[in-house]
Amino acid sequence: MTVTSVHDPSHREALWELEDAFERGDLISVFGRCTVAYEGRAASDLGIGDRLLVLKPDGAALVHTDEGRQPVNWQPPGSEHRAAVREGRLRVRSTRTNPDETLTVRFERVHQLSAMAVTGGRDLTLHGSEEDLRTRILERPDLIEPGFEPTATERPSSAGPMDIFGVDADGTPVVVELKRRRVGPDAVGQLARYVRALREELGATAEERGDGGDDGGNGDDGGDGDDGDDGDDGDDSGSDAARDDPSPAVRGILVAPSITGRAAERLADRGFDHVALEPTPED
Amino acid sequence: MTVTSVHDPSHREALWELEDAFERGDLISVFGRCTVAYEGRAASDLGIGDRLLVLKPDGAALVHTDEGRQPVNWQPPGSEHRAAVREGRLRVRSTRTNPDETLTVRFERVHQLSAMAVTGGRDLTLHGSEEDLRTRILERPDLIEPGFEPTATERPSSAGPMDIFGVDADGTPVVVELKRRRVGPDAVGQLARYVRALREELGATAEERGDGGDDGGNGDDGGDGDDGDDGDDGDDSGSDAARDDPSPAVRGILVAPSITGRAAERLADRGFDHVALEPTPED
DNA sequence: ACTTGAATATCGTGC
DNA sequence: GCACGATGTTCAAGT
Known part of the structure; x- marks a missing residue:
């Protein structure tokens, strides 16, 4: 028994x-x-x-x-x-x-x-995770946008590994941040850190592209822009001109099923994009 | 039955x-x-x-x-x-x-x-929460430092409500952030946001207060003054001069049982203090 | 062992 | 209902 x-x-x-x-x-x-x-x-x-x-x-x-x-x-x-x-x-x-x-x-x-007495049955398989979302995008990059090409996952940076790194149809570097469900402003901050890190890393290239990568205002303290904070303090508008650049050297895309209003505002402030996508296809 | x-x-x-x-x-x-x-x-x-x-x-x-x-x-x-x-x-x-x-x-x-069939027994009393820590400080403000006087709890600010707001023995405004257990650098960032918000709010007053009155220190080990900042958040770089002011218009105090090494560094960078305190008195 | 970050987090509170 | 923060969070992964 x-x-x-x-x-x-x-x-x-x-x-x-x-x-x-x-x-x-x-x-x-x-x-x-x-x-x-x-x-x-x-x-x-x-x-x-x-x-x-x-x-x-x-x-x-x-x-x-x-x-x-x-x-x-x-x-x-x-x-x-x-x-x-x-x-x-x-x-x-x-x-x-x-x-x-x-x-x-x-x-x-x-x-x-x-x-x-419990025996066996420890084989749990979970679907719909962030990893599923990544797999889905790697198999069909056009879900992000036409012409998008992923080049690396978990690409290292000074701000940590980014979910997906790639280039868009124009050859512009793209950082993609994945969230498996509805997100708030913190996710935008996370994406901003990756983008900033990559902009610094590719700084020279950006200069050559003639898009005026860094604003002249605080050029002296070059690594310390204030837009990449983790928390929700970035509410002061108009602290940098660079983020409004119409052709930034690095683009940021936030992939999530949906985002809050505040998050949408911050995305717009920073010139980032949102792509609505679920970890698994909807029925 | x-x-x-x-x-x-x-x-x-x-x-x-x-x-x-x-x-x-x-x-x-x-x-x-x-x-x-x-x-x-x-x-x-x-x-x-x-x-x-x-x-x-x-x-x-x-x-x-x-x-x-x-x-x-x-x-x-x-x-x-x-x-x-x-x-x-x-x-x-x-x-x-x-x-x-x-x-x-x-x-x-x-x-x-x-x-x-379940009946009754929903009277759970929990001790040792953040609210207990707040109550303890409000009853004995000298646990923070001699002369500290709380004036408000949950005081609103542009960065959200701060746990305890008050003044020290010199009349300098003090923002107190409470954590019921050991904390990392994120708590310092949270405190920094409140302090910056209050400094902006009280900006004009701070200019006038440019006297040399300094705090007497609270007796704990002074943080090492190394500037090895990794700059991964830099949340108050906008008001750069104010940070190094020996008599800042607004003080920040982080209350927690203990803090990590990285958190201690950031506290020192920003000129904030740490007070080691448990939610309930130790036996 | 310590720290960091995600979770089908859960749970309360305030808007 | 949505957003935000605390939790005796728990949990896994990296350092």
Whole structure:
């Protein structure tokens, strides 16, 4: 039998079953009326009530109520489970170190305890990720725009690896930033950093192209333009003329299913483009 | 009886119990051998294996394996659960809209099904949050430094609401940014945005205050003064002169239990201070 | 071990 | 409903 199960056990009975299940490495589910106390990175106390306690052989512990996706209390994998009967009640305690954390569940009454030996079934395949989006574009670059040609993925730069690098129909370098779902202004900042990094890297070329790559205003401190900040502080308009250049040396394209209004504003400010595209084709 | 439980039920038997439990608004736990398919914001498929399915009356659904704190598949609250027997197997499906998402669990075999009517016990008290840290400082402002006086919390600015705003012993405006745990450079950037916004707002006043009054230091180790700036954000380069002013019109203080080395460098670059403080007093 | 960044993040709050 | 920030975020990957 792969599953053991007891209904309305005594505390001592529940303890025996728990210890056996620990020994076998079972996945355990306990329904019962209990209090919960946690102390570690923070601290919390939960009064008496009906809850579901899940104990995993890898050390994870979860306390669920009847609401919410998140457990009301938990312990991450790597913790150690112990059970005991104290003051006539079943007490389950899960501890770990680094940081030191303790989760204690005290059962006033155990309604149902089940344990199952789990085998196999770890082959999860996830689709619709950012990688799918990249694959889709590499197979059909015209989804970005006619004439676009990808030349590298994860191309390194001083601002980190960029998702897709390529050239457009005019031979202008293009940085493509991929997001698998609707994005806000932060994604525009990320794209701006890559573009700036590439403009600096290709600076000489830009000069030759006669497009006046750098504005004369702050030419002295040449690496420190203020438009590439990560956060959302770039709201001051008109701080640079270069971004309004009609033919910038490097283009930026943000690929995402949709973008927020604020993000659209920033894209326009910087002269970047948005291409609406889903990780997988719509039905 | 508040708990119903069936061991090794037939698929039809399991269906009856499930539908009854849905009707009663029970918290449900199902052990069984199953496949899982999800389609929505992403898509995934999970081959056959032993898992624990948790169904909540608020619409949440969780599929847990024997590993990890996170469910391998799930559906958030607000979804609708339905059960049926198809092709001789129990099928549980949870759907929601906006976005459209579907989670389907097909049981080859149900080992154990339990359902419990949950009552009460929603009074969770959590300690050690950022709000605790704010409360602690407002009650004892001298923890920041002698003479510090908070004047507002969540004070608005063009960069968003700042955690605590106040004045130091010299009457200089102070922006305090709170973090409940160890922080990296991003927190310094956040603080810098607030300080810059306030400096702009109070610009005229700052010009007049050009006296030589300097802070007495707060006794912690002074940051090294190296200028090895990597310039990957440079968020306040616009007001360049103000940064090096020995008596800036606005001070910035980052309150956190500890900070990373890179964050310390940036703090020093911008002339900000760090105060080491926990959300709750150490024992 | 520390740091960085993504997630089907989730969850609250404010607009 | 949308956007933004905090979370005992968790988690994987890179350094």
